[in-house]
Amino acid sequence: MLFVTFLFSCVFFYFQCPASTAITLVNVTVDDQFGDPYTHSQILYTPTEAWSIAPDCDYCPDHSALSTNKAYNRTWHESYFSSSLDSGALRPGTSRYASFQFMGTAVYVICIVPPSTNITTQMNFFIDGDAVGSYPPMSATVDGWQYDVVVYRNTSLSTAGHQLLIQSGEEDGEDAIILLDSIIYTTHNTIDSSIDGVSHNNPALGPKRVPLAPVIGATVGGFVLILLCGVFCFLHQRRQKSLPVAVQTASPLWKRLLSPFNKHSRKTHMSLDTPALTRPVVPHSSSSSQNDRRIQSILAWQKNTQQGTRALDLAPPDMSEELSSYYEDATTTESRRVRTPPPPPRRYIITNK
Structure with missing residues (x-):
């Protein structure tokens, strides 16, 4: 019964262990227009009137060579910055911002980058209020339009909520354009892969699995x-x-080994003990007291008699006549060499009855 209990406990423990999907790192793609497919959070663009949903941008530089089919969900958000009032840009001299809040351990910013000969793409990145990077790198040149370009990545975030802020254009700075396609963040949460946006277009951004070994x-x-x-x-x-x-129920081994010595010690002890004088056990009766007195009187009389006999000094018997007759007979009868010895003297003990 105990074995069966242990077996069922082990099976229950095994099936209660979390599956591999519970510890899988998943990348969630946030579209520039439709937002987070998992939390439904949206990217905030400021100033609002300075941003447009491409390719419908009347005041932007010519980008007729762009292919919308290469953009994620065929859309992107575009904003043109210029410090000149005659540039036709909305809100000239005002920086453009795009912000997004997420819960994860990594974040990637995906943009469409124009050719270097056309116009520059200049961006600064902030996480939780701290400046963490910028684009483009020094001496970077771009030939033709580039799609799915990771302009910023950070894979060392703590597992907590974070706020990403993207800035395009600086006051009194050069003209710049930003074409934001999507934002990808990595989270520990279990997400249904059937949800649109939980996909990985770039193999470098694929899911990272915790080692299960x-x-x-x-x-x-x-x-x-x-x-x-x-x-x-x-x-x-x-x-x-x-x-x-x-x-x-057998006795312990040490008791069985020592039992002969215990018996021998008991026998030796009994042989060395002197027997004590015991009085006869007299059954209890009405005449027990009279018998005791009678026995006591007999014992006292025997004691007195033995003491009196021991104290009496008796003279040795006169054996001269017998010895003389013995020697006389020996001389007269020489042929008889062996004679029986005389009988021992007789002693008489007087007892009172």
């Missing part, structure tokens, strides 16, 4: 350890039940 190894190791413990307990219980009663 340590997790699987620890799970299997714990399962095997618990299984072995259950088997050991089951076999131990079975062995205890199969032992005979005599073996289970």
Whole structure:
């Protein structure tokens, strides 16, 4: 029964372990126009009137050579910055901003970059209020229109909420244009891959998976350890039940080994003890007191008699006559060489009855 309990516990623990999709890093693509397909957050553009949804931009420089099919969802947000009042740009001298809030560990900004001979693309990037980068790099040249260009990336963010701010154009700076196509961020959350926008157009931005080998190894190791413990307990219980009663109730080995010495010590102790004088046990009766007095009087009389006999000094018997007759007979009868010795003297003990 114990083994079955351990087995079911292990199976339950195994199935309760999180699946690999729960620890998969997923890239979410935020479209410039439709926003985040997962949280439905939108990119905020300021000043609003200075931004337009391409390719409908009347005041922007000529970009008739652009292919809308190469843009993500066939759209992008475009803004032209100029400090000159005669440039035709809206809100001249005012920087353009695009901001987005997200929860993740990495972020990528995707733009369409025009040729260097046409107009420059100048951007600054801020995360949580701190300046973290700029575009373009020094001495960068672009030939023709470039699509899906990662103008900024940051893969060392903490797992928390962040705010990304993109700035295009600086006061009294050169003319600049920005064509924002999308923003991609990486998150730990489990997202249904069937949602539009949870895709990875760039292999470099593909999903990053946490190594599962340590997790699987620890799970299997714990399962095997618990299984072995259950088997050991089951076999131990079975062995205890199969032992005979005599073996289970037998005295310990050290008692059996020392039993001969214990018996010998008891015998030696009994042989060295002197027996004590005991009085006969007399059954309790009405005449027990009279019998005791009678026995006491007899014992006292015997004691007095033995003491009187021991104290009486008796003279040795006169054996001169017998010895003389013995020697006389020996001389007269020489042929008789062996004679029986005389009988021992007789002693008489007087007892009172």
